[in-house]
Amino acid sequence: MNYYFTYFIAAIGLFSFSAFFALFGVYAERKISAFIQDRLGPTETGKYGSLQTLADILKMLQKELIVPAAADKWLFMLAPAVIFIAVYLGFAALPWAPGLIPSKTNIGLYYIFAIISIETLGILMAGWGSNNKYSILGAMRSAAQIISYEIPAGFAIISVVMIAQTLDLQVISAQQGILAAEKIKFAGFWDVSQIGGLFSWNVFRAPHLLIAFVIYFIASLAESNRAPFDIPEAESELVAGFHTEFTGIRFALVFLAEYSMMFLVSMIAVILFLGAWNTPLPNIGGVKLATWTTGVAWGILWVVIKTLSLVGVQMWIRWTLPRLRVDQLMNLCWKVLTPLAFACMLISGVWRLWLM
Amino acid sequence: MVQKVINAFTTAWKGLSLTVRHLFAGNGKREIVTVSDSNYFKQLEYGTNTIQYPKQQLPVPEVGRYQLDVEMDDCIVCDLCAKVCPVNCIDIESIKATEAIGQTSDGTTKRLYAAKFDIDMAKCMYCGLCTIVCPTECITMTNQYDKTVFQLSDLVYQFSDMTPEDAAEKRALFDKQQAEKQAAKLAAMKQKEGGA
Numbered sequence: 001m002n003y004y005f006t007y008f009i010a011a012i013g014l015f016s017f018s019a020f021f022a023l024f025g026v027y028a029e030r031k032i033s034a035f036i037q038d039r040l041g042p043t044e045t046g047k048y049g050s051l052q053t054l055a056d057i058l059k060m061l062q063k064e065l066i067v068p069a070a071a072d073k074w075l076f077m078l079a080p081a082v083i084f085i086a087v088y089l090g091f092a093a094l095p096w097a098p099g100l101i102p103s104k105t106n107i108g109l110y111y112i113f114a115i116i117s118i119e120t121l122g123i124l125m126a127g128w129g130s131n132n133k134y135s136i137l138g139a140m141r142s143a144a145q146i147i148s149y150e151i152p153a154g155f156a157i158i159s160v161v162m163i164a165q166t167l168d169l170q171v172i173s174a175q176q177g178i179l180a181a182e183k184i185k186f187a188g189f190w191d192v193s194q195i196g197g198l199f200s201w202n203v204f205r206a207p208h209l210l211i212a213f214v215i216y217f218i219a220s221l222a223e224s225n226r227a228p229f230d231i232p233e234a235e236s237e238l239v240a241g242f243h244t245e246f247t248g249i250r251f252a253l254v255f256l257a258e259y260s261m262m263f264l265v266s267m268i269a270v271i272l273f274l275g276a277w278n279t280p281l282p283n284i285g286g287v288k289l290a291t292w293t294t295g296v297a298w299g300i301l302w303v304v305i306k307t308l309s310l311v312g313v314q315m316w317i318r319w320t321l322p323r324l325r326v327d328q329l330m331n332l333c334w335k336v337l338t339p340l341a342f343a344c345m346l347i348s349g350v351w352r353l354w355l356m
Numbered sequence: 357m358v359q360k361v362i363n364a365f366t367t368a369w370k371g372l373s374l375t376v377r378h379l380f381a382g383n384g385k386r387e388i389v390t391v392s393d394s395n396y397f398k399q400l401e402y403g404t405n406t407i408q409y410p411k412q413q414l415p416v417p418e419v420g421r422y423q424l425d426v427e428m429d430d431c432i433v434c435d436l437c438a439k440v441c442p443v444n445c446i447d448i449e450s451i452k453a454t455e456a457i458g459q460t461s462d463g464t465t466k467r468l469y470a471a472k473f474d475i476d477m478a479k480c481m482y483c484g485l486c487t488i489v490c491p492t493e494c495i496t497m498t499n500q501y502d503k504t505v506f507q508l509s510d511l512v513y514q515f516s517d518m519t520p521e522d523a524a525e526k527r528a529l530f531d532k533q534q535a536e537k538q539a540a541k542l543a544a545m546k547q548k549e550g551g552a
Contacts, residue, residue, distance in 0.1 A: 036375045038405045320375040321368060336361060
């Protein structure tokens, strides 16, 4: 019985985390966009406008839930839930610190990629259910984009998996620091098993993973529908894309999913490439920085810092680069990223055979 | 193709470094200086460009065209402003006085009461013609540019300080004087006729 109790606590904890992160994320996004554009952003509600997103969500909760007369009611009403739950379930398999993971499964990475693909289904449901040309166009674009970009993202991930030889995210994390059970070599020649820190991260263990990381990061922008890959929303052409018809809390759920997705894909990037919960500080002789800064609390701190900086980069990119056209995006995906990711995968195989 | 990829990354990096410079530039409140200040355009290169409007206000030039205001004591109710107004936003109703009722600050004698002096600011197009034709310079544009109201009718500014009773009384007085004059005239004519 206690077993189930723990499950519920973990589920509620993850939900409150994603809700809290979405509030913080929206606030950060507004502030960052404002500073980039030489404005101040929200300043009125709370100190420096810090309560603004809380006020926004309270407003959204009070709004009427409108279902268009000609909409496919069930698809329309279920879509936001499907979109959010797909992302939310992905959180279950993310490791936060050594020994701290909501669901310790040996196919964690596979599970996450399977479950977040369902988001596309939710978006299609939303677009189709709205019975609106803009929405269905947005949904089709989203489906095309996410399905396409899953291929370079998948290949980039497979190149990590080939190096790590496991799909268990906790094992992949442990391999990138001083807690590793096996020998770790920096760039294939320098044994850093005892030194740890920055040098044992996957991107430095096998330098071609740096390219894989960039490919994964670009693809992850596309998967979370962030600019410059926000053609599903394209507010200038499609009004607001697949969520045009949603109001109140349903609209909020779509946004919650977007921000949770940002965190999720960034955290996967951190786990696979940037050392997960491992410290960036190496052991230098007697100064055992890595040993001192490894532990459950440190692990949470490191993973959150790394993930939030990646989320920050996503926001930075959004307010810098313009939205690309749909054919340009397909070109980039199929003609550049996919072959490059494939090459990374091949190099990974060779690397594993000859250098590890 | 490689060249294209490199180009994409370098141009993207250029843009990103530009925005990150702005991200970490000063984010303090904008300093309030007039447009004539030599630092006015230079200060827009750093820090925020927007202002927190109700709390901060940009100083406006004195000669700008903002809302109309009428100094009623100086008005001689000549109706020139209403006649010149291209959009007919000024509505004046005058009552002749029985005698000179005073002087404006520049010494012009006032002979008319203004029973009504309404300016519909919702119609006004801020051309300033009325302020030019006014012989006593009683109609002016103030530097008050912020005026929001909850009802459209609140934008009709009423400058006349006469109550309807006052106006009726003055009207009656004038009519009485006219009647007296008429009577006097008639009497004079009668006398003339009788005399001839």
